[in-house]
Amino acid sequence: MVQKKTIAVIVIICAMLINSLAYSQVNKNNCDTVKIVAPAYLVLDDTSIKVYHDSTAIICNRYIVITKKNGYSLYSKLVGESQKSNLIDKFFQMLIASSTQDTMLVKNDLIKAEDAYNQYSGKIIRNIRIQVLKPIGPTISDTNLPVFTRMGNAINKSHFSTNKNVLERKLLFHVNDTVNPLEMVENTRKLAVLPYLQDATIILTNAKGDSVDVLVLAKDKFPWMPGLDIYDINRMTMHLKNVNIFGLGQSLGAGITIDTKSKPAFYLSDINYYIDNMYKQIDGGINFHVSENEKAYQLLLNRELIPLSIRLAGGLNIAQIEENIVIDPTDVDRSAWFFKYRYFELWSSYLFYDDLKDRKLFTENTYFIPAIALYKRDYLYRPFVSVDSNSMFNNYTNLLGNFAFVKQNYYRSNYVRDFGKAEYIPYGFQATITGGYSWAEFMNKPYLGFGLIATKHFENFGYVFAGFDIGSHFSSTLEQGAINISLSYLTSVLKKGRYRYRLLTNINYTDGFNRFTNDLIYLGEKYGFIGMNDKAWFGAQRMFVEMVGISYTPWYFLGFRFAMYGFCSAGLLGSDSHTVFRNQLLSSVGVGVYVKNDFLAFNSFQVRVAYFPITPNGISHFGISFSTLDIIDQLNFLKTKPHIVEYR
Helix, strand or coil: CHHHHHHHHHHHHHHHHHHHHHHCCCCCCCCEEEEECCCEEEEECCEEEEECCCEEEEECCCEEEECCCCCHHHHHHHHHHHHHCHHHHHHHHHHCCCCCCCHHHCCCCEEEHHHHCHHHCCCEEEEEEEEEECCCCCCCCCCCCCCCCHHHHHHHHHCCCCCHHHHHCCCCCCCCCECCHHHHHHHHHHHHCCCCEEEEEEEEEEEECCEEEEEEEEEECECEEEEEEEEECCEEEEEEEECCHHHCCEEEEEEEEEECCCCCCEEEEEEEEEEEEEECCEEEEEEEEECCCEEEEEEEEEECCECCCECEEEEEEEEEEEEEEECCCCCCCCCEEEEEEEEEEEEEEECECCCCCCCCCCCCCEEEEEEEEEEEEEEEECCCCECCECHHHCCEEEEEEEEEEEEEEEEEECCCCCCCCCEEEEEEEEEEEEEEEEEECCCEEEEEEEEEEEEEEECCCEEEEEEEEEEEEECCCEEEEEEEEEEEEEECCEEECCEEEEEEEEEEEEEEECCCCCCCEECCHHHCCCCCCCCCCEECEEEEEEEEEEEEEEEEECCEEEEEEEEEEEEEEECCCCCHHHCCCEEEEEEEEEEECCCECCCEEEEEEEECCCCCCCCCCEEEEEECCCCCCCCCCCCCCCCCCCCC
16 A cells, blocks of 8 residues: 555656656747547646536647546546545545636736626626536536546535525626626625635626626636634634634634733633624624733624625724733833723715716716724723823824715736736825815814825736825924825736746835824834834834835745745935935845735735844844735725825
């Protein structure tokens, strides 16, 4: 038995080498018409399809056809051994991936998202069919892909598929409605980013006369998400979460902390419950968290704007938080203080477009959105607070309103935050004017702010993301003002064999004017300086620049896909009396890996290792971080909740 398994492993390794060599010799043209003589295997990137009958296929990416002339028996041996042995079954599962390639982007790296639906515009929806795919096997791009392994079959059989009624309630259209391409794009994007789905798409088919059929395809994720946080040798927290309970689209998670130095030695430290679309696109959640330095209770309700469908949006956030924090990084002893406060947030916005869409200046994806928001924070416990001491911990009530002029549509692209499947990137702009009044312990004054953000793709150049935000309280003079400027550039995707490359550049600048004397901003781990305490470096103004070179690899292992990147970061801090360019440059260089798994609920994470030429006393020149942030942030111009420009 051991000998057979050893031979099988050797066979698999040989097959990997054969695949690697074969891929280097395949046709690199756009599309080929391929005649396949059965029996055969058709291998597309990391996807393997068995062909039982003679066939002709049009293939628009790299491929291998394995027939009796070039290794069919060897490849069949691989499949056979994987079905006989758990060891080989698991190893084979590591090698064979489901294709995620968006078939509409084979020839183009980017199209306007509505182009997929424009030819059906105005047609009547005759029928709607929803198909939910299991986590293993069939994909959005190939619904006939078989499950290769016994492990995959076992996972599929034990899985509760998403209830079709749950997905039907997420649809923005109904039978007998007319097709609106922009609405189809919005709905596809909403479905594709649901936490319990790997991917989703809306396909219009069987167009006859003035009507068309709609197929909604959704592929489930494996809903269970375990986690482990190790703080030190005496304390750790174990997490378990299900993001799709019984296929109902609801999420329930819990965490248990083990601390050998506390009594009791283990306790419930996290509970979170989330309901997606509990009523007319309203989402809700309840969170509880307790740790060594924090305890929090939270209730959330949220409804987002969806053009042409949801015109009234809003949200509610009620929380009570207890925490121990170091309030002044300049203190010698860096003592932690106990805080307890209650926080309340209520906001609403409304989207107008009917009265404007007939004018030549406006189109259906241009909107006017007024909004109003109320924010309130009340401390129950805190240290001494005055205008010159700990003023950031004052009680306040802010009533704000704004008017936003928004234009938003979507590019359909790939290799941005994912590995081949369709991604919907917002483009357009948002211009806002915000006004209101603040009732605070040391300041009762009106507030005024302006904001402008935009995204644009330039052919043969790439994406530009830009933002400008400025605001201040005022009376006879401006007070507690802040300004934030951001600029990002992402190149178009570059191709080399099965690899894809992009270069990302970020520039951020923050400054304040007429702030309280103890207001500070920091330059630490949140700004790329890994391993640095967020309050190690501080000042009154900040500039941060980072360049990241990203390589999306074809590597696949147990459902994980990998992007490697290198980065260099630089930061400057200034004071009220000197610009940032008068101070010492803080810098870092390093490498990282971005890992994504569509099959699993946690989706993606990244690991960074950095070197710092200059560090404060007692801090290492090397740092490492682990985070679940996406590699690239994107702007959403429909989020217009009024806010005071942040200075942090």
